[in-house]
Amino acid sequence: MVTTADEVTQAFLFSMAANQCATFGPGDPDATLAAIVERARAHTADGTAVALPIGDPTLDDLGVAPALLAAGLTLLRPDDPEWFPGLVVAGVGVTSSIAAVAATGNVALGAGVGLPRATSLLPPAHVCVVRASQVYATFPDAISGLLHAGPLPSALTWIGGPSRTGDLEMRTTFGVHGPKVVDIVLLQD
Amino acid sequence: MSGKGLVTPGPTMKARSKVAVGDPQLQAALSNLDLRLFTAGVVQAEHPEWKDRVAEIRRETLADLDGWIDKLESKLLSLGVVVHRAATPEEARRYIIGLAQREGVARVIKSKSMATEEIDLGRALEAVGIESVETDLGEYIVQLADERPSHMITPAIHKTLGQIADVLSKEAGTDLPVVREPLTAWARDKLREKFVGADMGITGANFVAADTGTIVVVTNEGNGRFCTSLPRIHVAVVPVEKVIPRFDDLGVLLPTLVMSATGAKMSNYLSMVTGPRREGEIDGPEQLHVVLLDHNRRVLLGTPYEDMLGCIRCGACLNVCPVYRSVGGHAYDSSYSGPMGKILTPLVTGGEEGRDLPFASTLCGACTEACPAEIPLADLLVRLRADLRTPGPVVVAGADQPAPPPALPVDHAGRSPAAHPAARRKPGEGYATPVTRIHVPTRRAPWSRRRAGFEAWARLWSYPSTYRASLAVGRLGAKVLRPKAGWVRRAPMLHAWTDSRDVLVPAGATFRERWAARERGDERW
Known part of the structure; x- marks a missing residue:
């Protein structure tokens, strides 16, 4: 049974790795930022853009946008009139989560103004920043927690890892419709 | 159903079963079900308390289904969702096709949904010239082959990888390798073209929470996310029993559903949609429509068949059923197959389809054992066999049953939910006998040589x-x-x-x- 915050964090990373995600952290803000930049660079090595929301409190606090620009990467933001066609060819979408679950290994993303649903859907890779304080031990805990945290967003999307299917002779095959790669960067806060 | 799109055609389940057991390709494909043989036991082993809780939530819902539907409807309306109550599949199709035509929809992308299968929506859209694309990989394969899904979780389970490669190669116009990864990659690229520029996304719903108006769609591939995020119109086809009282109930219902379906701890993607896109958001549907489908469900309330409405469509009963595992889904020639399909099909079609299905059972009780909602499936099968003896609609045995409520749409004025006889039923209290016992109907069968022989x-x-x-x-x-x-x-x-x-x-x-x-x-x- 997972009890302390530290154990919850470790169990979360273990579950995400079991779901075929690459995991980074837990780290302080500097280490987290460095990991985000490194992953974004890796996924855009072919010169594609990094899709980044506007007004995401976690990403703004870390200063992700200036760091990515300083690293010489191309940013695609939701206020760009070419956002949607750009997203179709972007290399990676970077988001934060509003909750995560240790036992089942999944992260919850909320849609909102500046936080489009498609950021974590269309690009072939997804980098998700998770605050350790938002990791719940179990799925029922997270559902109750989100319910009491305020009004539900218009779209609440739970992600376990890279897109997969069991439709071909019931054997798991990755990379169907959603991202083929999911990186989880855990911020110790 | 018409018998169209079956790999095992035939006039009766018996005839189709004969074809199925003699089809080596089908038998090879069905052997993959072995991988899911023990998934139903995972919930029991890891979270024994969940099954009781799930059954409790489902019974609480059904005890006052009309009350929860009303609550859901007012919540959805307050979120700006358009709600349409459809009493029949015909009404549901007419509403959705009318909407699509009014909005000038050229292409619909569909996420796998048993409800849209039940109302045969995809073919109805194609018939009026609207392109309808199934986006779940298994469902896409089945659509390309002009067949019907044969398993509610894994629609193309009746096909071997070689057959799947043939279907996809034909569409691609080139020989694709018989290897899972390149086949998947080809389908990904092909369906991407379809996602972008689709005007309408159609999904079912695994659950809809009455208190928050949240529609939940469970997928592994991400196609459900596309269908609920990109098109400007999202239509969710929701059979009435999909309503659950509280968002909080999802905490137990979702892991139980997923674990029973595949043995995984959680599905890869869960889409929880609460209303259309809001002010300032740049994606998500501008219009969200919920079609509440009755189709002979509410008449079951207050009868012993009410328990069947507790089904959460996990497919666990199919995976463990010796009949399903031998003959596959097409032998049933109905949208729903396996043990739950044998019961639900004659009930929702008012006895017009699948009358021979309940008789194709060994009554071994494996389905009852596997069911995470504790539905006494074997009991219901025996009961239904007796009730189907008289031609026409299913006549429910027993004189003590209350009068069924009227069909949707209904005037709720002045009717207190507590007045409904089913509301007297306490959570956890079933109409049917305990789940481990086969119930023998009290109504005596008419005299026949067979009965005299058995006596x-x-x-x-x-x-x-x-x-x-x-x-x-x-x-x-x-x-x-x-x-x-x-x-x-x-x-x-x-x-x-x-x-x-x-x-x-x-x-x-x-x-x-x-x-x-x-x-x-x-x-x-």
Whole structure:
């Protein structure tokens, strides 16, 4: 049974790795930022853009946008009139989560103004920043927690890892419709 | 159903089953079900308390289904969702096609949904010239092959990888390798073209929470996310029993559903949609429509069949069913197959379809055991067999049942939910007998030679003396017939019973006789 915050964090990373995600952290803000930049660079090595929301409190606090620009990467933001066609060819979408679950290994993303649903859907890779304080031990805990945290967003999307299917002779095959790669960067806060 | 799109065609389930067991490709494909044979037990092993909680939530919902539907409807309306109540599949299709035509929709992308299968929506859209694309990989394969899904979780389970490669290669116009990854990659690219620029996304709903108006769609591939995020119109087709009282109930319902379906701890993606896109958001549907489908469901409230509405469509009963595992989904020739399909099909079609399905069962009870919602499936099968004896709509046995509520749409004015007879039922209290026992219907079947035969047999074996005498006769008969092995298959008049059965030639003495001999010190035993 997972009890302390530290154990919850470790169990979360273990579950995400079991779901075929690459995991980074837990780290302080500097280490987290460095990991985000490194992953974004890796996924855009072919010169594609990094899709980044506007007004995401976690990403703004870390200063992700200036760091990515300083690293010489191309940013695609939701206020760009070419956002949607750009997203179709972007290399990676970077988001934060509003909750995560240790036992089942999944992260919850909320849609909102500046936080489009498609950021974590269309690009072939997804980098998700998770605050350790938002990791719940179990799925029922997270559902109750989100319910009491305020009004539900218009779209609440739970992600376990890279897109997969069991439709071909019931054997798991990755990379169907959603991202083929999911990186989880855990911020110790 | 029309019999269209089946790999095992035939006029009856029996005939289709015969085709199915003689199809080596189908049998090879069905052997993959072995991978899901034990998934139903995972919930029981890891979270034994969940099944009771799920059953409790479902019974609480059904005890006042109309009340929860009303609550859901007002919540959805307050979120800006358009709600349409459809009493029949025809009404649901008419509403959705009308909406699509009014909005100038050229292409619809569909996420796998049993409800849209039930109302045959995809074909109805195609019939009026609207392109309808199934986006779940298995469902896409089935659509390209012009077949029907054969399993509610894994629609193309009836196909081997080689057959799947053939279907996709034909569409691609080139020979794709018989390897899962490149086949998946090809489908990804192909369906991407379809996602972008689709005007309408159609999904079902695994659950809809009455208190928050949240529609939940469970997928692994991400196609559900596309269908609920990109098109400007999202239509969710929701059978009325999909409503759950509270968002908080999802905490137990979702992991139980997923674990029972695949054995995984959680599905890869969950889309929880609460209303259309909001002010300032740049994606998500501008219009969200919820079609609440009744289709003979609410008339089951207050009857012993009410429990069937507790089904959460996990497919666990299919995976463990010896009949399903032998013949596959197409032998059922209905949208819903397996044990739950045998019960639900005759009920929702008002007895017009699938009347022979409940009889294609061994009554082994594996389905009842597997069901995470604790539905007494084997009991219901036995009951339904009795109730289907009279032609026409299913007549529910028992004189004490309350009058069924009227069909949707309904005038709720002045009717208190508590006045509904089902509301008196406490959570956890079932109409049907305990789940581990097969219930024998109280209504006596009409006289027939078969019944007289069974009754005579029952009397004969009710007393030790006549039982032993019958065995002696049997042994004598066996001795005479021993040189003619296989005779049972050719027995006249009994062929319905004997076609697929034979008897082994009995041993010379019974176990009891051998035991008695051993006690006497007879060394031969």
